[in-house]
Amino acid sequence: MSDAHSELSALMGPRYSRSAADRDAHAQSETHVSAGPPEGVAWPETTEEVAAILRICHAHRLPVVGWGAGTSLEGHALALHGGISVDFTRMTRIVELRPEDMLVRVQPGITREDLNRELRATGLFFPVDPGANATLGGMAATRASGTTAVRYGTMRQAVLGLEAVLADGTVIRTGSAAPKSSAGYDLTALLVGSEGTLALITELTLRLHGQPEAVSAAVCGFADMAGAVDCVIETIQSGIPMARIEFLDTTAVAACNAHAGQDLPAMPHLMVEFHGSAAGVAEQAQRFGEIAASQGSAGFRWAEKTEDRNALWKMRHNAYPACLASRPGATAIVTDVCVPISRLAEAVEDTRADIAASGLPGPILGHVGDGNFHAILLIDPASAGERATAKALAARMAERALRLGGTITGEHGIGMGKLDYMPAEHGPAWAVMGAVKRALDPLNLMNPGKLVPPHDPV
Amino acid sequence: MSDAHSELSALMGPRYSRSAADRDAHAQSETHVSAGPPEGVAWPETTEEVAAILRICHAHRLPVVGWGAGTSLEGHALALHGGISVDFTRMTRIVELRPEDMLVRVQPGITREDLNRELRATGLFFPVDPGANATLGGMAATRASGTTAVRYGTMRQAVLGLEAVLADGTVIRTGSAAPKSSAGYDLTALLVGSEGTLALITELTLRLHGQPEAVSAAVCGFADMAGAVDCVIETIQSGIPMARIEFLDTTAVAACNAHAGQDLPAMPHLMVEFHGSAAGVAEQAQRFGEIAASQGSAGFRWAEKTEDRNALWKMRHNAYPACLASRPGATAIVTDVCVPISRLAEAVEDTRADIAASGLPGPILGHVGDGNFHAILLIDPASAGERATAKALAARMAERALRLGGTITGEHGIGMGKLDYMPAEHGPAWAVMGAVKRALDPLNLMNPGKLVPPHDPV
Known part of the structure; x- marks a missing residue:
């Protein structure tokens, strides 16, 4: 693999690093999910650089994982199978602001708070608010939502179009600046929520709303x-x-x-x-x-x-x-179920009783207008028993959500934490996701080990 | 192929027909687009029957095209490469009405007018209104919208989940009854607008709105x-x-x-x-x-x-x-561009001038709140010259829409009529659509010849 790293260094200069500090900074997680560090970290500034990075990685069969603000709760951005981390924090530009069309084109590394600061004078705002000051690229990749989705929708509704780079370095554009289109498969919607397993997002066209x-x-x-x-x-x-x-x-x-x-x-x-x-x-x-x-x-x-x-x-x-601070030294398994609104009371009350019976601290909170809520299961990271208890609780929450017609994750995504529940939620449709993945990334280089059924490169 | 037809007859009895009248009824088009009749027509009543039909067609490599109300303007449902027409007009049931969750599950053959008639007493309604009394399955397959999309969104927003049958007869479910999910690729959104090229939709979960x-x-x-x-x-x-x-x-x-x-x-x-x-x-x-x-x-x-x-x-x-009646004997080439709202005046005025200069009658109308409008170019079906003039006008409209940041089709879809413009709109992303198609339908049996780049079976 030394060839790939030399080529990346030659391409990126000091914006490619293999230092332990930089690699470790891209191995951190906000929750119990963990994996080793990536082999290197690249900080591209342009789409062309991202494409060049991917061409090198493709030629050398080196896995690639995108990195935004590092606020994933499910370990999406961890380099589970090695390879490099592509850190978008130097791609933070507003490419084009079009208040007259209530849309904005941004690079993926801009955070939602920075975007809204830039929009303030226009009378417009970007509503999706997952709590964390995440990057827009990460929010799109996770199909994030949060407190305002009950009114303004999730990233599914917010993203009008994308520019993205495929595993082999091909740059594609999806969607347009028109409010709607029937021109073929909705690749925008396919990439939103794909967690970096199909492509790296290099630009987003976002719908804005009037303040x-x-x-x-x-x-x-x-x-x-x-x-x-x-x-x-x-x-x-x-x-x-x-x-x-x-x-x-x-x-x-x-x-x-x-x-x-x-x-x-x-x-x-x-x-x-x-x-x-x-x-x-x-x-x-x-x-x-x-x-x-x-x-x-x-x-x-x-x-x-x-x-x-x-x-x-x-x-x-x-x-x-x-919640984390309420149990010093604890780490968390964060659940994220979402159910039809009519089943919310049953879902929350059964969860509360289940947590109470377990003896673990597990505050419940959530975006209940969407039927979406979280239990934050606080465990001693050194206790295998607590971890097992929490995992069993989380599994029962997921099963309960599915039994009530809901989903195992309303907004946090799959990452590493929820992969085991995918067959129960999707049945044969999970294999369809795998087929799409193999079609777009036959070498399995894009965030391998996440979202789709485990498989070898074609 | 006689084997396939015998098996279909054995499966469906009188609900499989090879009569000239039935075949011709499934070769009609509302516009200038035309193709020969299918080899047979099946009228399934259940998902299981659709799956069985597809298994037979898959075994015999017989193409399959879905049929709803026959109101497509781009020849989506015409059997361009032969095979059979699967007519959904006997699958019109409301499977489950859940007013408390503001959603309904329906079979694909129900029309929007029938659905709204059934909903009237609930205080809810289904807003998407393309004008024609289309079936919900057809509307989803075309990603239809119409007069109310400016307020309530298109089929992209209206469809919460699907049941669909893949080319090999596998039945999948996408989405859930929860208002949102981050659980993997958005297969619902991938199928909505896929024009029957990936799967046949056998059930839809639809969002409703309060009257x-x-x-x-x-x-x-x-x-x-x-x-x-x-x-x-x-x-x-x-x-x-x-x-x-x-x-x-x-x-x-x-x-x-x-x-x-x-x-x-x-x-x-x-x-x-x-x-x-x-x-x-x-x-x-x-x-x-x-x-x-x-x-x-x-x-x-x-x-x-x-x-x-x-x-x-x-x-x-x-x-x-x-408009058709305003020129007796005419057929129409119906355009369907959609542009960002700020470019609407330029788009409409340049189109008007272009049509005036052509000498053809071409009334303009549309859902302008979305930036979406149509010119109905009325031509003498016997005049090759008029057809060429209209096609050139339509091509210039499409180019103009793309130049203004818009799309070649806001709501009518690609079908047979707009395939030639796909490379200009999507560039390298069109090949990505082709890769998805080959992954899900490697034998190219699902509505072949439509939407994706022409290709042979894998």
């Missing part, structure tokens, strides 16, 4: 979990266009209080946000308030001012580190 | 085409959530008047619809009215009552036969 005239947010405690969850179900079924509707159970609230210096009462909470005209927001808030009251809400704490709202959502976005 | 509290519609004439188009652009950019915003040029208006017995003034028109609360609809209508007035609108004719609205949209939906 709402009025925004209002609140937290709202409930006497019990059933009341909070039933409130969500009734709210969604009533058609109130919630911009956000998040659930935190009592354990998650306690962790957030401790981490963010807040004083929310020790009860399950919903965190909600309304977007619209001033009159529209008031009307939505009133309708939601009536439903919440009928489900035993303990009243609202409103955050009308921007800084109060920001504090609220910062607390929510830091719920994961807050 | 709006209030609906209001109007027609509105403009002194000139530029005013009408600029009104659309400004309306979309202002964020008014139009439920429909349709354009008809003066020629199209004249054709509709004659066909529907209406008396719209001889000028370009917009046909609009607003959905929402009573107050919301009033506010939207007022904001739109201000923009229209500033662009030289000649005032509104409102259709508040359901029957007036139905008459209005019936006229719009019959615009295609109306």
Whole structure:
């Protein structure tokens, strides 16, 4: 393999590194998932460089894994079978901003917070918000969503087109700047969520939305979990266009209080946000308030001012580190099921009971307006027993979600953590994914070992 | 091949036919596109029958083409390379209606009008409306959209999951009943728009929407085409959530008047619809009215009552036969470009000038809120010269759409009519479509000759 590395060094100069520090930095994971470091790290700045890197790797049959902000929860970006990490953090440009078409073309390494900072003066914003300040390329590769998907959709809806580089270095463009098209297979949708197993994304065309005239947010405690969850179900079924509707159970609230210096009462909470005209927001808030009251809400704490709202959502976005901090030294197995809204109460309540019976700490929280929630199973990394208990809990959550008509992952993706559940979710369709993978990447160089059934190169 | 036909007869009994009448009925086309009849027609009633049909065809290497309502404008369902037509008009059941999750599972042969009739009592509706009373399976296969896509999206957004049968008879399920998922490749999105070239769709899970509290519609004439188009652009950019915003040029208006017995003034028109609360609809209508007035609108004719609205949209939906009737004996080459909204005026005006210079009649109309419009080029089927002129016009429209960042087809699909433009739109990505096709259908039995680059069986 030394040839490949020499060629990469010759191509990239100091932007290709084989130092232990750089390699280890690309072997870190936010969760229990782990793998060894890549053999080298490249920092391309242009599509042409990405294509040149892939041509070299293809010629030498060296695996390639993309790297964004490193915020994956399932080890997507770990080099499971060696090869190199292609780090996109130097490809952060806004290529073209077209407010008149409500779209923007960006390089994949820009983060969602940086993008929204750049958009602020235009009156537009990019809504998809997975919590972490992830890169847009990583969000597309994972088909991320988060707190606002209930209103604005996920990366599936947000990505209008892509530029991507295939395993052999071929650069393709998918989609267009038109709002819709019937011109052949939807390769954009195929690449969104493909986790780097088919191609590396080098540019994204994203739909933008108008900044709402009025925004209002609140937290709202409930006497019990059933009341909070039933409130969500009734709210969604009533058609109130919630911009956000998040659930935190009592354990998650306690962790957030401790981490963010807040004083929310020790009860399950919903965190909600309304977007619209001033009159529209008031009307939505009133309708939601009536439903919440009928489900035993303990009243609202409103955050009308921007800084109060920001504090609220910062607390929510830091719920994961807050939960981790609630058990010092712990690592986490993070579950991510998503069920039809009508089955949400059953899914959450059975999960709660199951976790309680296990004895493990496992706060529950999630984007419940989508039927999507997480249990953060906190385990002692040195305890094989706790790991086994947590894995069994996670497996039962996945099975329960499938039994209720849902999915094993609403937004975190498969990575290394969820591969074992793929046959149960997809049956014979999993082999179809494998066939697509082999067709586009016959040498199995693109993030091998992830997403599709294990297979040898063709 | 006689073996295959005997086996199909044995399997299907009278629901497999080789009569000339049945074969000819499955060789008809609504436009200039034509091909010979299929070798036989099967009318399955269950997924299992579809799978059994495909197993027989696979064993005998007999091509298979799906058939819905026969309303394709590009010859999608014509048996270009022989084989059989699988007619889904006996698979029209609603499999499961889940109003509490705002979704419905249907067999592919149900039409959108029948579906909405069944939904009426639930307070929900299925919004995608391509005009023709197409089947849901056909609409998914074509990635159809139509008048309401500007508000509710296309079949891309409407389809949550599919059941489909692959070339070898394997039955797969894609997606789930959950509102979102990150579990692997988005095979639902891959099949939606695949025009029967990868699989036959045997069941669809569709998102439904709440019937709006209030609906209001109007027609509105403009002194000139530029005013009408600029009104659309400004309306979309202002964020008014139009439920429909349709354009008809003066020629199209004249054709509709004659066909529907209406008396719209001889000028370009917009046909609009607003959905929402009573107050919301009033506010939207007022904001739109201000923009229209500033662009030289000649005032509104409102259709508040359901029957007036139905008459209005019936006229719009019959615009295609109306245009055909405006030149007795003519056939049509129907174009279907879609451009970014900011380039709509340039696209429409250049098209208008180009058609005028050609001397052919070519009314223009379309779903302009999406940047999508059609010229219906009316030609004498016996005139090779007119056909060549129209084809050259259509080619220039496609090139213009691509130059403006758009697509060669917003909603009609590729079929036989637009295959020649695929390289210009997709470049190297077209070959990727071909690779996906070969991976899923190596014998090239599924609607061969359509959508992907021409190729022999593997």
